[in-house]
C-alpha cells in the first residue's frame with residue numbers, strides 16, 4: 001500500500017489556500033481584459049508607499065536599539081518589557097487605533113499641543129503604522145541580537161571599543177540578517193495597515209482604506225485596480241528584498257612595511273579579586289611580582305572567570321595592579337575598553353564579516369605597521385584577504401593573537417589558547433608564544449589544563465580549585481613542592497601512593513624502605529615520586545622496590561613503564577632506552593630526597 005506523503009500534503013494545502021485567491025484574482029483580471037479605472041488609486045498608493053517607508057525608518061531607528069537592549073538585559077523588568085512590546089501584535093488593529101486616540105487624538109494633550117495635526121494627516125498614518133508594525137522589527141532584532149556570540153562583544157571591549165562602537169561595529173553587522181528580515185516584515189505590515197489607520201487617519205486615503213471605501217460605495221468591481229496595485233507593489237518589494245546580495249568586491253589589502261614593536265618589559269601583574277556568578281563564588285589573589293602567570297585547575301574551577309575579572313568583563317570587588325616603569329597602576333573601576341589588556345577567549349571570536357587584515361586592525365589605536373609585523377611573524381601575511389570561514393582553527397587563533405598584539409597591550413590574557421589543536425600546531429604555537437614573551441617581555445596570564453604548557457609559558461603558577469587558590473608561587477617551586485596531594489594531582493604529578501610510617505619514622509612500601517621521615521610511627525601519608533626520578537633495573541638486586549612490569553607505553557621521546565608492587569600500588573617510571581616486557585620482574589630504585597610526602601590529615 002502506498003503511504004500518503006503527509007508533510008507535502010499538509011504543506012501543499014496551506015500553500016494552495018494562500019495562493020488560490022491570488023491566482024483566482026489574476027485569472028479574473030486577465031479574463032476581464034484589465035481593471036476598470038479607479039480615480040484616486042495613484043494618490044492612495046503613493047500615500048501608502050511613502051508612509052510605510054517613513055514608518056519603517058522610524059521603527060528601525062528606534063526599534064533596533066530597543067531590540068538590542070532587550071536582548072542584553074536580564075531580569076524581570078526586561079522580561080516584562082519584552083512581553084509588552086509584543087502587545088500591539090495581539091490587539092485587533094482597530095483597538096490599537098482607539099488606544100492611540102487617547103495619546104494623539106484631537107482632545108488628548110499631544111493632539112491639542114499640535115493643533116490636531118496628529119490625526120487625519122500623513123503623520124497620523126505613520127503613527128498608526130509605527131504602533132502596529134514596530135513589534136515585528138523589535139521581536140526579530142531582539143532574537144537576532146540574542147544570537148550574537150557574547151565573546152565577540154567582550155573581545156571588542158578589550159580591543160578598546162566603547163558601548164556604542166560595539167553596538168555599531170559588532171552587534172549590528174552580526175545581527176544584520178535578522179534585522180533586515182524584521183524591517184521587511186515591518187514595511188509590509190505598515191503598507192497593509194488598515195484598522196488603526198482607519199480610526200486615526202481616515203484621510204488622506206492609504207491604499208487599504210481607499211480599497212475599503214471603493215468596496216463600500218461601488219462594490220467589488222471598483223476594487224480590482226487597487227487590489228492589483230497592492231499585489232504588484234507587495235510582490236515587487238518582496239522580490240527586491242529576496243534578491244541575493246552581491247558580495248562586496250574589495251581590492252587586495254596593501255600592507256605597510258612591518259615595524260617591530262619595542263621590547264620594553266611588560267608590567268608585573270598583581271590582583272586580589274572576588275566575584276559571584278550565580279551560586280559560584282570566586283576569590284583569587286596574586287601578589288604583584290610576576291610577568292608571566294599560568295592559572296591551572298580542573299574544569300569549573302573559575303579560571304575563565306578570573307581572566308574575565310582581570311579584563312574588566314566580569315564585575316568583581318578588589319583590584320588589579322600593573323607595576324611598571326611608570327609606577328603602580330590600579331585598574332579597579334576601569335571599563336574593559338580602557339584597561340589596555342589583550343584578551344583571547346577560548347573561542348578566537350573573529351568578526352565573521354572582516355578579512356584577516358581588517359580583523360587585526362579592528363582594535364582602537366591598532367598600529368598598521370605593528371599589525372603587519374605580527375601578521376608576518378605569525379605566518380599570516382598570505383592570508384590577509386581571507387575571511388574567518390576560510391581559515392583553519394590554528395590560523396584563526398593566530399589571527400586573534402595578532403589582533404590583540406596590534407594594539408600593543410600591556411598584558412595579554414589567554415584562555416586555553418591551544419586547546420583542541422593538533423599536536424604539531426599546538427607545539428608550534430606554544431613555542432611562538434614563548435618566543436614572543438621572550439622577545440617583547442610581554443606580561444601574560446594564561447589559563448590552561450596542561451601542566452607542561454604552564455611550565456613552558458609561565459614563571460609563576462596559580463593552582464585554582466572551586467574558586468579559591470590552592471597554591472601559588474614560582475613555577476619550579478610549586479612543581480617541586482606541591483602543597484598537598486590534590487595540588488600534586490592538579491599539576492599532573494603521577495605516582496601518588498598511600499602508605500604508613502613505620503618504626504623509626506621509616507616509610508616503607510611493602511618490605512622495602514622508601515625514605516626516612518620525622519613523623520611518628522603509624523602516621524598515614526600520601527607520598528609521590530616523579531617518574532623520571534625512578535631508576536628501573538632488571539638485574540637481580542636485593543635493594544629497591546620489587547615489582548612486575550604490567551604495561552609499557554612507548555612515547556615519541558621516552559618509554560613509560562608501569563610497575564605493580566606487591567602492595568598492589570602501581571608506579572610509573574620513564575626511561576629513554578629499551579623497556580622490559582610486561583611480566584618482567586624489576587627493581588625500582590628511588591633516591592630518598594626525590595620523595596615528597598604529606599601526612600594524610602592534610
Ligand SMILES: Nc1ncnc2c1ncn2[C@@H]1O[C@H](COP(=O)(O)OP(=O)(O)OP(=O)(O)O)[C@@H](O)[C@H]1O
Pocket residue numbers: 277278279280297298299300301302303304305306
Ligand atoms: N552564568 C553563570 N551562572 C552560574 N554559574 C556559572 C555561570 N558561568 C559560569 N558558572 C560556573 O562558574 C564556575 C567557573 O566557571 P569557569 O568558566 O570560570 O570555569 P573554568 O575553570 O574556566 O572551567 P573550564 O576549564 O571547564 O573552562 C563553573 O562551575 C561554572 O559552572
